[in-house]
Amino acid sequence: MKKSLLLAAVACLALAGCTSNGETKQEDMNSKLQLTQEWDKVFQLSDKVNHRKVTFNTQYGFTLAADLYEPKEASAKKLPAIAVSGPFGATKEQSSGLYAMRMAERGFVAIAFDPSFTGESSGEPRRTASPDINTEDFMAAVDFLSTLSNVDPNRIGIIGICGWGGIALNTAAIDTRIKATVASTMYDMTRVSGNGYFDNDDNEQARHTAREMLAKQRLTDAGAMAGGVVDPLPADAPQFVKDYHDYYKTARGYHKRSGNSNDGWRVIGTQAFANTRFLYYINEIRSAVLIMHGEKAHSRYFGEAAYHYMVDGKAEGYNVVNKPNPVPDNKQLLIIPGATHCDLYDGGFTGQAGKGEPKNLIPWDKLAEFFNKNL
16 A cells, blocks of 8 residues: 555656748647636636737747736836746646746746646656656746747746756756746655655666566556546555645636546556656756745655755755855745645645635745845
């Protein structure tokens, strides 16, 4: 039971038309992707923002679907912008959309996008992942924001949630256009894929066993799905698995296009992650970074290790030469008292299944202050 729950949790999180001159035609992409136009998010639309569906291309040829949120209050000046994605295996109708909308309420142009192979975005096979393609997804979102007439292309930041927190840091390490990055309740998907939770499988034998299983899976049923959130919950489920169920499997966060809410991720969908390390160069990020984690989050060690590696040039789990960051003073670690991992998806609720009163544990104004200062 313990092993199956662990695999389920990892899978849960691990979870274009052109003209002849090469210019992308927005209407053709929208038609091709058959975007849903009605409001189908797990949160209510704010009366302080305007919303519309958009699409954009990546350098790998995929077309990504996104929700664009803009402040209703008109501005004569070009605005700062933020691209948001995550959690891993979720869709833009869930946590990332909420983050984008809250940032738009505070004066930013913001998009929440579905990554390649996910949600309403293009890419086959569905619900798979790639270290380089997913990093490109974030860079393509920056490309798109840079072209908007009401956006200052020199003031763009990104937010990565859960598994996309690690991808956001990886992107910030390569793309200097990104002036500020928030990693919220982050996972390092490459570390957990290669080492297991809390690095319990950080040995050659454990990795070899996993490699053999995945190699056989490719020949038996490469399209097999696994993970999602276990349902019904076993009596001995760890608390963090209960927390995932409370978000993804109830009205609080369930969405029909979310792999985490349904049948999960391709079994071999994150195979390359186990042989990769996202955060090798994050101690060379010169732009501002805020890592936000819950005090009680089982994943807190990912965020703390990434922060210390950026500032000190060394941390447990990172076997690299000690190289202090050239600009350490603009790196922050924010621990939210009492918060669990999933509390930072939507602020949290009292009681199970999203019942009760909101906890409002996400410090939206602090995030806005961080971006206003650094963009």
